[in-house]
Amino acid sequence: MVRKSAIALAMFGALSACANMDPDTLIYSNITAQMDRELQSVPFASGSVSVVTEDHGEMHTYRLVPCRGDRVCMGSEHGRQIRATETAQYVVLSGIKRHQVFYLGMGGDGFVREGNQTRPLAWE
Numbered sequence: 001m002v003r004k005s006a007i008a009l010a011m012f013g014a015l016s017a018c019a020n021m022d023p024d025t026l027i028y029s030n031i032t033a034q035m036d037r038e039l040q041s042v043p044f045a046s047g048s049v050s051v052v053t054e055d056h057g058e059m060h061t062y063r064l065v066p067c068r069g070d071r072v073c074m075g076s077e078h079g080r081q082i083r084a085t086e087t088a089q090y091v092v093l094s095g096i097k098r099h100q101v102f103y104l105g106m107g108g109d110g111f112v113r114e115g116n117q118t119r120p121l122a123w124e
Contacts, residue, residue: 043091043104043123044072044084051102053112053121062096
C-alpha cells in the first residue's frame, strides 16, 4: 500500500509540473526542432554519406550507403550491414568498428563514442 501511495504521489507531482509549463514554450521548441531538421542536412536523406574521423592518431574515412530498412551498409549496398537508429538529434550507427558508436548529427557534424571517450566526426 505504501508503494502504491508513493507511485501515486510521484505521478501527481509529474502532472502538476506539466500543468505549470507554458504551452507556447512547448510549441516553440517543437517547431524549432522540426525547422532544424528541415533546414539542415539530415544523414542519408540524399543517399550515401562519407564520414571522416580520427582514430588513434590516424584519419579514417567511411562510405556508408542506406540499405535494407533500418540498416546502413559499408562501401556499397552489398557491404557489411550496420544498425542505424534515428533519435531526435542523431542517427546512431553501431557496428562500424568494435566498441565504437557513431553519432551523425544534423548539418554534417557528430561524434564517435568509444567507452567513456568521444571524438569529433564530420560527414557529407
